[in-house]
Amino acid sequence: MSATAGATAFTARIGRIEISATMAINNEATTLRSQGVDLVDFGAGEPHFATPEHIKQAGIEAIQKNFTKYTAVAGIKELREAVTARHKQDFGSNYSFEESIVTTGGKSALFNAFQVIIDHGDEVIIPVPYWVSFKDMVEFCGGKCAFVATRADEGFRLTAAMVEKALTPRTKIILLNSPNNPSGAVVSPEDLTAIVKLAASRGIYVMSDECYVYLDYTGRPFSLGSLTEYKDSLLLMGSLSKTYSMTGWRLGFALAPKAVIGQLQKLQSQSTSNPTSIVQKAGLVALTASQQCVADMRAEYIQLRERIVSGLRTIPGVKCNMPEGAFYAFPDVSEIAARAGINTTELTSRLLRDGHVVGVPGEAFGLPGHIRFSYATSASEIDRGLERVRGFFASL
Numbered sequence: 373m374s375a376t377a378g379a380t381a382f383t384a385r386i387g388r389i390e391i392s393a394t395m396a397i398n399n400e401a402t403t404l405r406s407q408g409v410d411l412v413d414f415g416a417g418e419p420h421f422a423t424p425e426h427i428k429q430a431g432i433e434a435i436q437k438n439f440t441k442y443t444a445v446a447g448i449k450e451l452r453e454a455v456t457a458r459h460k461q462d463f464g465s466n467y468s469f470e471e472s473i474v475t476t477g478g479k480s481a482l483f484n485a486f487q488v489i490i491d492h493g494d495e496v497i498i499p500v501p502y503w504v505s506f507k508d509m510v511e512f513c514g515g516k517c518a519f520v521a522t523r524a525d526e527g528f529r530l531t532a533a534m535v536e537k538a539l540t541p542r543t544k545i546i547l548l549n550s551p552n553n554p555s556g557a558v559v560s561p562e563d564l565t566a567i568v569k570l571a572a573s574r575g576i577y578v579m580s581d582e583c584y585v586y587l588d589y590t591g592r593p594f595s596l597g598s599l600t601e602y603k604d605s606l607l608l609m610g611s612l613s614k615t616y617s618m619t620g621w622r623l624g625f626a627l628a629p630k631a632v633i634g635q636l637q638k639l640q641s642q643s644t645s646n647p648t649s650i651v652q653k654a655g656l657v658a659l660t661a662s663q664q665c666v667a668d669m670r671a672e673y674i675q676l677r678e679r680i681v682s683g684l685r686t687i688p689g690v691k692c693n694m695p696e697g698a699f700y701a702f703p704d705v706s707e708i709a710a711r712a713g714i715n716t717t718e719l720t721s722r723l724l725r726d727g728h729v730v731g732v733p734g735e736a737f738g739l740p741g742h743i744r745f746s747y748a749t750s751a752s753e754i755d756r757g758l759e760r761v762r763g764f765f766a767s768l
């Protein structure tokens with residue numbers, strides 16, 4: 373059999389998706405580092421903090437106590453109860469533990485929920501800019517993305533009227549991600565409520581990816597779960613990754629109607645099974661112990677946000693909104709790209725090769741003309757990176 377005949381043996385669905393753009397950039401950065409190049413890394417989509425000590429200790433203790441066997445597929449009951457109790461306390465939701473499932477990171481909650489709800493030809497409304505994986509997750513199921521553009525000069529504001537225009541009879545899900553990766557934009561509680569009411573009136577779901585909900589700097593963090601009367605229309609996706617700096621542990625959850633949880637449980641039982649047992653014990657402590665570590669990390673992000681945004685705003689040709697949440701700045705660099713006669717993928721690639729700063733091009737998030745810079749790093753790295761960006765842009 374020829375090499376090409378072998379390649380055609382892959383499924384149509386795997387052919388519909390691409391390797392994550394952030395992974396491709398990380399690979400390029402790793403190659404440069406291995407050649408001894410000193411890079412400033414604004415590429416990472418994860419906190420720079422160590423996992424808090426008490427959470428690590430809980431994981432160690434779980435191993436020492438031999439809590440190392442299979443658990444219930446949907447997670448141990450104490451953890452599911454802790455997830456719903458914390459959510460109730462922080463956002464006024466009223467989920468029972470049967471309306472929850474714990475998953476291998478927020479990503480698997482999202483991936484599995486799409487598998488359960490989206491069939492061939494079904495549509496998912498996705499505001500732009502969007503997190504890199506949403507599009508591929510939907511297309512992997514054979515679904516279609518209906519993109520809704522938001523504007524940088526309107527702070528990427530999403531309204532119910534914008535969503536309504538994108539609705540068709542095939543719409544199954546309105547996907548929201550507030551605070552947003554990559555823009556850091558926060559949808560106001562009023563707009564969120566209007567969107568949920570719209571979805572409920574059409575009998576479709578709002579899937580809300582709330583993995584940055586604790587990194588909201590507006591002073592009024594909001595989860596759709598607080599709209600308890602619309603519970604039947606909501607699929608809430610959560611993660612401990614960013615909140616507790618636990619990205620490598622892989623722990624997330626979904627809160628949804630019991631029937632949906634039943635389907636997620638079925639899919640999880642035939643794929644990953646339970647999230648790692650020792651990680652569940654660590655997650656239990658993360659959710660039930662003092663939340664001071666979350667407040668401390670949030671306070672530091674607020675300072676880092678000011679530092680990177682005020683620095684970016686002094687670079688000629690760069691326009692930057694003040695992000696209201698998450699840990700990304702998403703400046704408009706279209707003027708610089710145009711001056712150099714290249715697109716932002718090429719600009720980001722040259723910034724890496726020649727300027728030695730890692731960023732992610734707006735193309736990965738459906739919005740060319742921008743670059744995402746993660747400010748989850750030290751203040752001194754932000755300063756070093758800003759000087760390099762300034763120097764490199766000036767050289768074009």
Ligand SMILES: Cc1ncc(COP(=O)(O)O)c(C=O)c1O
Pocket residue numbers: 417476477478479480503549553581583610611612613619622623624
């Ligand atoms: C918007 C968004 N959703 C979900 C995830 C997945 O997080 P995890 O699988 O680590 O919980 C990420 C991670 O970068 C994200 O940015």
